Amino acid sequence: LETFGLWAANRIEEMILFEGPETVAAVFLEPVQNSGGCFPPPPGYFKRVREICDQYDVLLVSDEVICAFGRIGEFFACDAYDYVPDMITCAKGMTSGYSPIGATIVSDRIYEPFKHGNTSFYHGYTFGGHPVSSAVALANLDIFEEEKLNENVRLNSPAFRSTLEKLNDLPIVGDVRGAGYFFGIELVKDKATKETFNDDESERLLRGFLSKALYDAGLYCRADDRGDPVIQLAPPLTIGQPEFDEIEQILRNVLTEAWTRL
Structure with missing residues (x-):
């Protein structure tokens, strides 16, 4: 896995060199990639990306709109993967979604030009620093x-993973992956080859059956990530083993039915 992590990180270096380092301002990365269905970074990936960004004077931005504030078991997921970004973008988790808010956090190095009052950063807009959202965030x-929500996620994440991995005995489940309380279950047509579904099968299975069946069974989740056959789970940070078992049972029942419909 570490070999793959280095290989993947080096593709970023190739792209920087292809475009020209002087034209690349920043690399934006999610600690756990949401698109495609919950891809945690392989070992060594972010260490190498940090080295590449430093080498070519490119900023590393940790996009934590999804991963920050407990989803991975830390306030900021970059801490879970032991890298220090130049900037962090974050949003909904700051208020648990109860009030709209977003923030960009920058390192001392990035902030340095603005400390002395000689340089301005024009970033104000109408609702910036809104007192209601700020109060909700603090609360x-x-x-x-x-x-102790972060502690709860760190403590219970292994049990959540092992409960979901029971689904690997189903022929339609190709992979269970994720971190913290953020997991993806990839569905396949052929377990041995990991062959995915064609457009017609995806339409019938994902949009035609799976999403509604899960919803009707009481499991509110994303069952079709922009066309990718991945069920994404991002449950409340307060839950534990009883809820894990319920999630697994609902998924098992619905996925068993889905397989018969292929």
């Missing part, structure tokens, strides 16, 4: 600490 962060 939400207090709850994180009081109820």
